Amino acid sequence: MISKIRKTITGTEYWDSEKKKTLFVPYGEEVKFEVGEVTAKEVEQGKVEGISLDNLTIPQLKEYAVGKGIEIPKEITKRDDILEFLS
Structure with a gap:
């Protein structure tokens, strides 16, 4: 599952829990993957x-x-x- 970590002035960072790596999408570019919602209990x-x-x-x-x-x-x-x- 891919979840949003944070949004910065240059773009948005996501965490891919399956591949165990951070993904970065620069501001203005389209997200080319499905983002799931993470909830904490x-x-x-x-x-x-x-x-x-x-x-x-x-x-x-x-x-x-x-x-x-x-x-x-x-x-x-x-x-x-x-x-x-x-x-």
């Missing part, structure tokens, strides 16, 4: 099925919080502080 606090919050970057942690309806205060900017806030 929360298993226990601090972990998402197959993903540990400890391995996520600050933007990914903020996106996770938004998805859970949690608003992280602007004063909390460090990764460790965000992890502590979410736990």
Whole structure:
């Protein structure tokens, strides 16, 4: 399955879970493969099925919080502080 990783000013990155590699589609070009939707299921606090919050970057942690309806205060900017806030 191919899933969207992130969108940048130069294009969009996708992850191919079968071939275990990143695919890049430059801005303005057509996607020539089918993109599946990846959903994560929360298993226990601090972990998402197959993903540990400890391995996520600050933007990914903020996106996770938004998805859970949690608003992280602007004063909390460090990764460790965000992890502590979410736990």
